[in-house]
Amino acid sequence: MTVPHVRIFDTTLRDGEQSPGATMTSTEKLDIARALARLRVDVIEAGFPAASPDDLAAVRTISEQVGMFPAPGSGLHEPPIICALARASRADIDAAWEAVKPAARPRIHTFLATSELHMLHKLRMTRTEVLSKVADMVEYARSLCTDVEFSPEDAGRSDPAFLYEVLALAIRAGATTINIPDTVGYTTPDEFGALIAGIIENVPGAKDVIVSVHCHDDLGLATANTLAGISAGARQAEVTINGIGERAGNSSLEEVVMALHTRAPRFGVGTRIDTTQLTRLSRLVSSVTGMPVQPNKAIVGANAFAHESGIHQDGLLKHQATYEIMKPETVGASHTSLVLGKHSGRAALAARLAGMGYRLDDGALARVFARFKAIADRRKHITEADLEVIVREDVPEADDAFSLDALHVGCGTLGMPTATVRLRSRDGDIRVQASVGTGPVDAAYKAIDTIVDAHASLLEYSVHSVTEGIDALGHVTVRVRDRRGRVFHGAGADTDIIVASVQAYLRALNRITAMYRTEGSRDEAHAV
Ligand code: KIV
Numbered sequence: 342m343t344v345p346h347v348r349i350f351d352t353t354l355r356d357g358e359q360s361p362g363a364t365m366t367s368t369e370k371l372d373i374a375r376a377l378a379r380l381r382v383d384v385i386e387a388g389f390p391a392a393s394p395d396d397l398a399a400v401r402t403i404s405e406q407v408g409m410f411p412a413p414g415s416g417l418h419e420p421p422i423i424c425a426l427a428r429a430s431r432a433d434i435d436a437a438w439e440a441v442k443p444a445a446r447p448r449i450h451t452f453l454a455t456s457e458l459h460m461l462h463k464l465r466m467t468r469t470e471v472l473s474k475v476a477d478m479v480e481y482a483r484s485l486c487t488d489v490e491f492s493p494e495d496a497g498r499s500d501p502a503f504l505y506e507v508l509a510l511a512i513r514a515g516a517t518t519i520n521i522p523d524t525v526g527y528t529t530p531d532e533f534g535a536l537i538a539g540i541i542e543n544v545p546g547a548k549d550v551i552v553s554v555h556c557h558d559d560l561g562l563a564t565a566n567t568l569a570g571i572s573a574g575a576r577q578a579e580v581t582i583n584g585i586g587e588r589a590g591n592s593s594l595e596e597v598v599m600a601l602h603t604r605a606p607r608f609g610v611g612t613r614i615d616t617t618q619l620t621r622l623s624r625l626v627s628s629v630t631g632m633p634v635q636p637n638k639a640i641v642g643a644n645a646f647a648h649e650s651g652i653h654q655d656g657l658l659k660h661q662a663t664y665e666i667m668k669p670e671t672v673g674a675s676h677t678s679l680v681l682g683k684h685s686g687r688a689a690l691a692a693r694l695a696g697m698g699y700r701l702d703d704g705a706l707a708r709v710f711a712r713f714k715a716i717a718d719r720r721k722h723i724t725e726a727d728l729e730v731i732v733r734e735d736v737p738e739a740d741d742a743f744s745l746d747a748l749h750v751g752c753g754t755l756g757m758p759t760a761t762v763r764l765r766s767r768d769g770d771i772r773v774q775a776s777v778g779t780g781p782v783d784a785a786y787k788a789i790d791t792i793v794d795a796h797a798s799l800l801e802y803s804v805h806s807v808t809e810g811i812d813a814l815g816h817v818t819v820r821v822r823d824r825r826g827r828v829f830h831g832a833g834a835d836t837d838i839i840v841a842s843v844q845a846y847l848r849a850l851n852r853i854t855a856m857y858r859t860e861g862s863r864d865e866a867h868a869v
């Protein structure tokens with residue numbers, strides 16, 4: 342008997358990127374898209390091309406580099422579908438098509454709101470106008486691309502009878518997937534399951550297309566709602582890694598996939614995800630977006646497989662299944678596996694990185710190798726988790742406005758923590774500043790503020806160790822707000838957490854100054 346297949350539609354690069362401060366560079370998006378293809382997701386929603394020429398270019402690059410061939414090592418015979426989002430307008434749909442058309446399996450995803458609230462106050466359109474726009478725009482998208490998805494935004498709060506009408510029209514106009522978003526995370530699992538069942542039952546043509554679900558987590562119900570939708574017959578789930586996304590986020594890929602996997606007889610459906618890559622993907626997305634994963638997060642949190650109480654430990658020793666419903670290996674959580682040491686050469690490093698999916702050019706490999714050697718001198722074994730942060734966060738970017746040249750701090754119980762920071766500008770200028778602060782990190786950040794003059798305020802600072810042990814790499818994540826209220830993140834890693842803190846802060850300020858540069862507002866980045 343073949344198990345029905347639920348398609349996993351990953352929207353980390355689109356809805357996920359809408360999390361405040363989670364903006365990613367094109368290179369970071371490409372890295373994540375490659376990793377998603379190796380994870381064997383069915384669809385990658387790569388972005389919203391109408392947002393800017395940069396967004397269009399990033400989606401196009403993913404179409405060309407990830408959407409043309411099956412992912413190496415994935416065992417699949419076809420590449421993932423590459424999808425781009427478009428509002429229901431010709432200009433947006435044209436931009437989406439421009440971005441996905443190089444892919445072997447392109448998809449255009451267009452949407453229009455259908456709740457009274459959205460139609461009245463946001464769109465200022467009548468029901469009749471919405472119906473006609475949906476028909477026109479789906480038909481237009483279908484004239485360009487054979488795979489078209491339509492979403493009635495705020496479906497969770499829409500009048501079901503009107504929703505049926507809209508969806509029937511979208512299917513008649515050529516939509517091949519109809520996606521039902523609970524845009525504001527308002528519904529409960531029983532309501533959402535009933536909504537999906539009602540659509541499949543009442544919408545003409547619904548049984549001939551894929552019905553999809555897209556749930557937000559405002560009430561913490563996104564995963565439960567997604568699973569209720571699947572139980573009611575949905576065959577595509579829109580999810581993000583770590584559940585990142587607009588406001589409280591989306592349904593998390595790892596939770597949905599592992600629920601279907603662990604409770605297979607209960608759901609009776611399967612996915613083709615390689616679950617052993619879930620932990621790696623989680624770390625990658627966390628480091629790229631600067632959004633740490635809470636320790637008690639299901640599936641991928643640091644404590645997800647930690648057993649503290651004596652009773653639990655005793656039970657586990659007697660039989661693993663007493664307190665573990667999944668094995669850590671199933672989700673790739675054995676992050677302490679040894680990989681390399683200080684005697685490992687550049688070729689061994691390159692081979693290991695290739696196994697992790699990183700293809701670095703000679704310049705990048707040389708920078709990573711230099712950092713690897715410096716850390717391997719201080720830390721006996723470098724694990725895959727260490728390598729991941731070294732590659733992602735520990736190596737200066739070629740176009741960084743400032744990089745750390747030297748740091749000295751004085752602190753302790755006698756008061757007046759002091760930091761002297763020496764930064765090198767992109768032009769090679771050296772600037773030195775000393776400051777006093779409430780602690781060594783505060784003192785160092787004050788010194789950097791004086792040199793960089795980016796007018797940023799620190800919103801969040803967090804530090805955790807990458808692996809166990811006193812010599813572990815400390816991983817620091819910061820979020821800062823620029824003078825226009827935009828949020829940027831930065832991360833750094835080092836065995837010295839003050840150094841890691843300085844790298845993280847500089848990375849965030851470099852993102853701000855890079856943004857000012859691309860916007861052409863040199864006044865605001867006058868220190869660069
Ligand atoms: O939450 C939402 O409604 C969306 C749509 C664009 C699918 O993200």
Ligand code: ZN
Nearest residue numbers: 356524555587
């Ligand atoms: Zn959404």
